[in-house]
Amino acid sequence: MKVTNNVYALDSTKGNYAYIVIGKEIVLVDTGRPGQGKGILKELGSLNIKPQDIKHILLTHHDVDHMGNLALLEAETGAKVWASKEDIPYIRGEKNREGIKRLVSIIMKVKKPENINSYPEDRKIGDIEVIPSPGHTPGHVCVLHKDVLFAGDLIRTSKGQVETMSSFMNWNTDLSKESAKKMANLSFKWVCPAHGEPVERDNNL
Numbered sequence: 001m002k003v004t005n006n007v008y009a010l011d012s013t014k015g016n017y018a019y020i021v022i023g024k025e026i027v028l029v030d031t032g033r034p035g036q037g038k039g040i041l042k043e044l045g046s047l048n049i050k051p052q053d054i055k056h057i058l059l060t061h062h063d064v065d066h067m068g069n070l071a072l073l074e075a076e077t078g079a080k081v082w083a084s085k086e087d088i089p090y091i092r093g094e095k096n097r098e099g100i101k102r103l104v105s106i107i108m109k110v111k112k113p114e115n116i117n118s119y120p121e122d123r124k125i126g127d128i129e130v131i132p133s134p135g136h137t138p139g140h141v142c143v144l145h146k147d148v149l150f151a152g153d154l155i156r157t158s159k160g161q162v163e164t165m166s167s168f169m170n171w172n173t174d175l176s177k178e179s180a181k182k183m184a185n186l187s188f189k190w191v192c193p194a195h196g197e198p199v200e201r202d203n204n205l
């Protein structure tokens with residue numbers, strides 16, 4: 001689904017959207033839940049994007065429904081993989097997730113990427129800006145490109161409205177709310193969440 005001229009929500013990941021950003025380079029934000037990788041590659045083909053055209057894969061956070069096809073897509077695209085330094089230990093399996101997420105990661109085994117880089121100090125990847133927004137996970141980030149904010153699981157949307165994530169899914173809900181307030185100071189027109197449809201900005205965020 002086309003969101004703007006530079007942004008596509010990948011229909012093959014509906015329910016936990018991954019996004020394609022066509023900026024200075026082509027970037028994939030998140031990778032969907034396990035099993036969606038082939039569908040993603042097929043959909044890229046329908047957008048005339050070859051796997052090798054993708055230069056970077058950015059993770060908003062370590063949850064299984066966001067890194068579900070990371071290893072496969074890293075191998076197919078040769079893209080550079082990025083995540084926050086706080087979430088990388090969970091992605092590498094060096095730290096255990098907590099609570100229900102631990103259970104999910106036991107049931108849904110996810111392959112780990114070969115290489116993963118921690119976001120650069122200046123938090124810039126080409127013309128994309130990475131913005132720390134901890135709370136949902138320790139190292140959750142949002143991604144800003146022009147007038148589009150990729151919100152990961154900082155918030156979700158339902159029926160065109162921005163909503164908070166269920167607190168039992170959050171590592172620290174108070175911190176997540178603080179991060180959401182911080183995002184409200186940024187300038188953007190579209191909010192693209194993983195869960196729910198992209199919405200035009202309103203006063204809820």
Ligand SMILES: [Zn+2]
Pocket residue numbers: 016063065066153194195
């Ligand atoms: Zn999620």
